[in-house]
Amino acid sequence: MVQKTNIQVWDVILSGNKVIIITTRNFLPEMGGMQILMSDIAKHLSKHSKVKVFAEDIKNAHEFDKNQKYEIQRIKGFKFIRKFRKANQIQDYFNQNKNISALISDHWKSIEKLSKNICQSVPTICLIHGKEINHPNGSPLNIRMKNSLSKTKYIIANSEFTKNLAIEKGIQEEKIKIINPGTDNIDEDCDESAALEIYNNANPKIITVCRLEKRKGLEQTLLALKNFEARYENFRFIIIGDGEEKQNLQKQVENLNLNKNIIFLSEASLKLKNSLIKTADFFIMPSIQVGKSIEGFGISFLEAAKYGTPSIGGKAGGAADIIKHNETGLLCDGEKYDEIYNCLINIMENNKFESMGDKAKKFSEEFFWDKQIKKYLDLIQI
Known part of the structure; x- marks a missing residue:
């Protein structure tokens, strides 16, 4: 008899749940604050729902991915074409699955190439953090950002400061919610x-x-x-x-x-x-x-x-x-x-x-x- 892995057992438990899609340019095992944040969101959402992550492929990703209790699809190829490839793969996933409950993005650029129909077919949530939205009003990047974020239902600012900056840059205030980054309980494994x-x-x-x-x-x-x-x-x-x-x-x-x-x-x-x-x-x-x-x-x-x-x-x-x-x-x-x-x-x-x-x-x-x-x-x- 074949013994099920922990991940397979978890999938059975959550098999009746809808799927939350996460599209991100930042994810572990690549190190950085945003990488940790997006990985934490995926980990903690997976305790309540099935989660599927579309993330960039990086070195040692396979070892990390196989130990997670959610599915990760890595996007390969040159940096310039990855955003198009990722958008196509997400589009295909939406076409083949009708049980998607939400789409969460780490950055306005992560949903820029997704169609408006896809984004508005489910609650689409995009995180903003400060630097990536701080472009002069009316500049090409500011216009691209606002066009991308217009496809969302909610925009998550990581602080009161970021919310105010977003309003200053022309982002719709009624869409903005503040959710500070979280942290796990203390890791007692200290020396x-x-x-x-x-x-x-x-x-x-x-x-x-x-x-x-x-x-x-x-x-x-x-x-x-x-x-x-x-x-x-x-x-x-x-x-x-x-x-x-x-x-x-x-x-x-x-x-x-x-x-x-x-x-x-x-x-x-x-x-x-x-x-x-x-x-x-x-x-x-x-x-x-x-x-x-x-x-x-x-x-x-x-x-x-x-x-x-x-x-x-x-x-x-x-x-x-x-x-x-x-x-x-x-x-x-x-x-x-x-x-x-x-x-x-x-x-x-x-x-x-x-x-x-x-x-x-x-x-x-x-x-x-x-x-x-x-x-x-x-x-x-x-």
Whole structure:
């Protein structure tokens, strides 16, 4: 007798349910905030309905896909033709299946090539995040974006900031709903001793996890930390991430003579990353706007908060949805290193980071996926 796999058993359990289609340019195992978000949405929706994902093909995708409790169809080929190929495959799926309950898209470009008839045959939901909609009104990209989003029933903004930006860019306000990104409950698989060894008895222990680009505000943060060193010479700042600004930041660290205080980790296992976040005194990423690029929400702040680690974030963008100023962390103008410095001193006074961390952890519970996914289900009305 052939034994059924867990995935096959799950399919039998959900065989009577309708299917939710997800079309996305961003999906695990490719790493990034959007990739994690879309994969989390698929995972948590699959607890309530059958889910089929149309995603880009990447290295090691097969190993990841076979372990999921939902179906993933990978789109192969050159980047330019993938969007057409994906649209054709989704069209074929709709033609062959009448049990589709909703279509969810990660980006307006993911539904741009889909027909209006397809999108309006079921509730179509598109997520927006900030950078991808921040085009001048009347520009070709702005017009393409609005035409694409006109095919949707709902538009999901990841923060109050993103909603207001969308309205400013001409997107229909009545369609916009705010659903912040979610997070899973704490992963208890941490190795605090390994993390503490890296921090090496530092006071305080500071961390950031991000792609190293100008909008993260790290250049001004390093200047603020140079002044901070005069009062806290044993601080240690762990920077986890990679990106185009890495070499510039490393050179700046050398010029500021902060090599003994600052450690760059291009990669870290999930276990080590979570351990470093959990044992840190606070997280810092005072984001700024660079051209059209701006932080729509800042899921890293949420990841830190659930471990009881408060954050210093930037006023630009949507950080205020997760950082409550003077409660769960601090907000400042990331363009001004003196404001960052004042936040550093403020959060250290009487170990204020401890009480802020407790409040941040409590606040993060509002973002757990069991609550956030219900907001999607309410829109889909399964």
